[in-house]
Amino acid sequence: MSTAETRVLFVCLGNICRSPTAQGVFAQFVDHSDLSHRIAVDSCGTADWHTGKAPDERAIAAAAERNYDLSALRARHITSEDFNRFDYILAMDESNLRTLVELCPADYHGHLSLLLDFYPGAGMSEVPDPYYGAADGFARVLDLIEGASAGLLRAISGQGRADAHPPQ
Ligand code: 4NP
16 A cells, blocks of 8 residues: 555446546546645445456546546455545445445544535436446546546645536
8 A cells, every 4th residue: 555645445336337437537637636646546346246357348448538548457345444544435326335334434534425525516426337328328427537536636635625627
């Protein structure tokens, strides 16, 4: 684990579509803000079905169209140790948030919430699961994650409110 001051964990169900996309996008936002030494980024799934696998090829392709490289990421399952390691644990939807709340120790002092709490302008609270959905689902996931990443970065770096808008 890095010595970064703030550690962020994105969580979805399989860790092959939404949360690796969030990891790749947010890591690039952090890097472009020269904050990689201060903010560490990871992702995991509440299910273990895809442990060790690369992200879904549709997620890799949609991200690559916007110059995010997800190809080196590998899926892993959430562990109880994650609550000791991460300051922000951000769920893609209500179902995964419920699982995290069940696993969360009573003395966890970090921030556990939905990712889209950092993107009030999205007009929705969940990042829809694109796995069985329409072809444009992965681009929609990227739109939501880019908007939330801007708000999250502002919140962590103390530059104002979390009601971000996506970069133009
Ligand atoms: P994710 O999407 O939670 O965004 O990674 C899914 C990936 C796999 C499955 C469901 C959702 N699955 O049923 O295998």
